[in-house]
Amino acid sequence: MRLVIARCSVDYVGRLTAHLPMAPRLVLIKADGSVSVHADDRAFKPLNWMNPPCSLREEPPAEDSGAIARWTVTHGKSGEQLILTIEEILHDSSHELGLDPGLRKDGVEAHLQELLAEHITTLGKGWTLIRREYPTPIGPVDILCRDHSSATVAVEIKRRGDIDGVEQLTRYLELLNRDPLIAPVRGIFAAQVIKPQAKVLATDRGIDCVTLDYDRLRGIELDGTLF
Structure with missing residues (x-):
């Protein structure tokens, strides 16, 4: 799992459009290919996300945008996209969690x-x-x-x-x-x-x-x- 804390904006392009303005957020990139964007509230629910199968492409931002990076997450079947425009990366780390044993039922x-x-x-x-x-x-x-x-x-x-x-x-x-x-x-x-x-x-x-x-x-x- 890759954990990135970054000041970013997020645009969803697909069956509808949605925009998250520039703010510090947590981005989780999991081994199954899913990407989710979180704020420092709302418990576990992400602000926006892309389920697998999807791919992440990191590329230079548009000139004069004030950003340092542009990440495009594209769903492999629907073609829907999450576009992250990043102004600053505060933390970036990767961790191997291994196979999860699954939820134990009550x-x-x-x-x-x-x-x-x-x-x-x-x-x-x-x-x-x-x-x-x-x-x-x-x-x-x-x-x-x-x-x-x-x-x-x-x-x-x-x-x-x-x-x-x-x-x-x-x-x-x-x-x-x-x-x-x-x-x-x-x-x-x-x-x-x-x-x-x-x-x-x-x-x-x-x-x-x-x-x-x-x-x-x-x-x-x-x-x-x-x-």
Whole structure:
């Protein structure tokens, strides 16, 4: 991971345009190719970002711009761009983080995964389980299964479903769909509660949303029936 603290402006060029005026910001460039721009607030949420696959090109700035560098981040599929105009670099360092073991679920999420894997037909008649915790280079997806038509489906499970969970599943799907043995792979985002913004983002990316009833799934485990 490369961490850059710089005084910069950021312009997004794509389906719409957006501009961040010149200010000190943190720029994260990750090993998966993603680039995100952060302020010193808003917790973890970036001001702007580009998901992989994307490429970063560092080039000289326009003459008389007062900048020292111009970085252009281009998405490999859509062609959308983030353009960073840099006036000053305050910090620039790179660190090897290695393979992350993935998020450890809390008790409810772990049990939801276990219950849904055991009763995968909750998602539909004729569905079959391939495996729980199916590995990817960036961590395991909760469940990999097949639907009634034998199409491959990746299921990511959360207690509360928000935008970050959709982003996580999107990254998993990008990697899973590179494997010719299981591709094409579609996604299901499953949670006890799914926020409206997460549903909108999931729908936009072709991901289905499923609301899980933990008590009903536990009822299956206790008496073998859903209702």
